[in-house]
Amino acid sequence: MxxxxxxxxxxxxxxxxxxxACTSSGxxxxxxxxxxxxxxxxxxTYVDTYKTYFSSSYASFNYFSTAYATVREIVSNCIDGLVEPDIYGVYVPSLAESWETNDDETVWTFHIRQGLKWVDHTGAETEYDLTAQDFVDGIRYIADPQNDAYSMRVVRNLISGLYDYYWDLDDIDCGDKTDMTREEAAARFDEMVGVKALDDYTVQYTLDSSAPYFLSLIESSMLLLPIEYDYAVEMGDDFGIDNEHMLYCGAYYISQFERDKAITLTANPHYWDKDHVNLATVEYQMISDDTTSVEMFKRGETDYTTVAAEEYLSMQGTEWGDKLIPTDHSFSTNYLWLDFDGENPEFNAFVNNENFRLALMYAMNREAIGALREPVDPSRILRNTINAEGAIFDSNGKDYTDYSPLKEIKEMDYTNPDLAKEYMEKAIAELCDADGNIIGCEPTTVDYLPVCSFAVDGKLPVTICYVGTDDEDEIVMAQLLKAMIEEALGTENVDFHIEAFSGWTYGTVADPLNYDIYFDSLSTNYADPSGILTRLTTDGAENVGCYDVPEYDALIEEALAADTFEDRLQKFAEAEAYLAGKGFVIPFISSLRGYYMSYCVPHTSPLTLYGNDKYKGCQVMTExxxxxxxxxxxxxxxxxxxxxxxxx
Amino acid sequence: MSRYILRRALRSLLTVVIVFVAVFMLLRLMPLSGYFPPEMIKEADEATRMVYLRNQGLLDHPMVQLGRFVGNMFHGDLGRSLTVYPKVPIATLLKEKIPVTAAFGFASMLIGIVFGVGLGLFMVRFKDKAGDKLGTVFILLVRAVPSLIYLFFIQVWISKWFNLPLIFYKDRPISWILPTICLSLSSIAYYALWLRRFMVDEENQDYVKFAQVKGLPKREVLKRHVFKNAAIPLIIYIPYDLLMIIAGSLVIETLYAIPGTGGLLTTAIKSQDNNLVQVIVLMYAILSVIGVFLGDLLVAFVDPRIKLTEGE
Missing domain, CATH: 1.25.40 (Serine Threonine Protein Phosphatase 5, Tetratricopeptide repeat)
Known part of the structure; x- marks a missing residue:
């Protein structure tokens, strides 16, 4: 051996x-x-049991109403969607045997496999057939506000009539709409909402706008999964609270569930594609820390572990050094939010000046920041774009981030302290008088309570209040940012405060604008830039910094109205380049980090770029x-x- | 005595009500955004968030919410978790978690008392000798060194040397050993430290010197007089400790992946899971007052000199 x-x-x-060496002899x-x-x-040699772990609690398996990302991994293995990616990320039939769409990709029709049944937590077939109606009922379930469906925004705004139906029911619940009863409103679902069972095995979605990315949305959004409605209604609030209160139609069912401890997935004996399921059992244990999982991997008690980048270095030269594999990709981007409407008059005056924003961008040594998260190879986590590279492709296979002018932003080296200083001097010339007084800015006390409160004198240096969490890594990053920005722009020009806040950051810091600069992340969730970019418009839900960007808004409108997918991507690329290039948001690294060790043969299970890992097809070795x-x-x-x- | 019990029960009930209402109202002062996990707050617009809050009854007046909670409770319904385990009945959660924590807590408490008292007696018996000093080193290590250091050492290295599992498995009793030992270390040190201190203190009392002068053997004096008197201040806490074993240990349960109640209250408070916080606080408040009350009764039972009422 x-x-x-x-x-x-x-x-x-x-x-x-x-x-x-041989680039020419392909x-x-x-x-x-x-x-x-x-x-x-x-x-x-291979085994048919895979031992792995989860690090935070599985709160609920109700795939429509849970906000927890961890649940997705279990659900994606237990409930199949209409389509799924193959090992190369190409969409292939799943519960739908085939599908077609109209020319403008607003009507999608799926032909469901026949003869399938839902199974229970023992793997036994139930009396419930899996039909097109289950997909219609999935939408019916989330369309009822009382079912608390999570992450409704994309689907609710896309499926024709769903938005109006949802808010009609809500208006009735609130007492704002009295001209019909709830039952009457609910009875209008079939006529109002753009999802129909054309027959027992054909489901059709009618969308409000062209959605060439619809298949990737099916992969990423749990809201488009089927549900056995009668069963779910019978369960009521108990639906999905544990493995015994849900039904399964995926490659696995949850045969054992011990809250906060262990989960066992067992191969579904009635699965439509059971010949491609190699693992009979997937055993999860809850392990909250990396050190324990690494130690368990070394002792053969788990078949997979993540390894922090710091630990990577200490494991070199040991018997485990040659088994460390870098994590593959992350579509989540870390960026700095700038507060355009905060109470700090000094920062407010400067942040609305493009030269100042560019000064901030060029003052940051992104590779040095990256080295805090990925000391081995920081360059692999740098990212200047909002949407991730390798996530969105046009019909010719061209990466969205390679569309000009986004490509130039993507490839730009922003580390240039001299240029940063130049931009800062330009900003000062435009915003301050000869004595260093910031024009139109009076001395005052800035109230960012409960985060902090501080006095500003309306003169240079401009006070910048960075607010982050009390997480140790984040504090170190904030200190590095402070050192970089003050060194590049000069302490006579900027005074960078760090406030480490403990508690609920979004509710206390971001939402009430109690910051000047704030650190956050965004993810590309499906194969279209609109997922993030439409939320970043002037009125967008994600514009927590309250900037005003009519030029960007217009580009987004143009992108949404584009005739072809390529035109759409082009316009989105221009919009994204505008926002990132002018520093309205400052993306700088991805969330990618760390390494892993595994007994799995790579690339044997579906390449789920937007959804979660699937074990279907996965092969696990004995070493x-x-x-x-x-x-x-x-x-x-x-x-x-x-x-x-x-x-x- | 019965009047004392009645008066004490009423006072305890009042304490529980005040604690519960105060916590209930304080929770309603928290920002509404705290009811949403980060993923949801980014995804949902303001109107959708309001739908969620209204569905959970969180927009009702606090007194209406209080009335509803108390009313449901009297019908045996403790409500459902809001944010930590969305929609899971709290009674189900507690039913799943309390037995696990209580089993570990009870075992570690027994070990703590037996070994702690044993160690305390041993240290007194060999006061200022090697045995006493070794015991002091142990107590210092446990109480002065941050617990994470030795707990982590035990988990990684002791498990390796003795080939024990790294985490807890329900169906492998051998995996219960290390967490139980870890849980009992601080009680062993606690009982040993205080028993030694109280016994040394008692040894210097006149009645002990008198007994020794009268010719009673030291062992007899220690057993019949010194130990009995020194144990009284410790006994008073035993009922409280016994009832509060259900609180669990956040660190040890996390390290050994024990699905117990350790950290449940902290997590619930951080996640603004009002329903869960209310039930746990109510439960802890009730158990605390009962524990203190039983401690008083026990100490009066053990030491007849102690009177609980003026008339007795």
Missing amino acids: KMKRMLALLLAAAMIFSLA TQDQGASAADAQDVLEGK PITFEEFQALDAQYDIERAEALKAK
């Missing part, structure tokens, strides 16, 4: 070398890569995969994926 492993490592290393490389990947897996083995398999996979995307 050792000999084989050595051979595999040698072959993997040789393959990497050949890929790097065909030859592909052949070599395929052979190497095969060699890596030769002689491997952990090494980084060299991973690289060999990954190289082969990249070639295959490029071909698959091209053939899409």
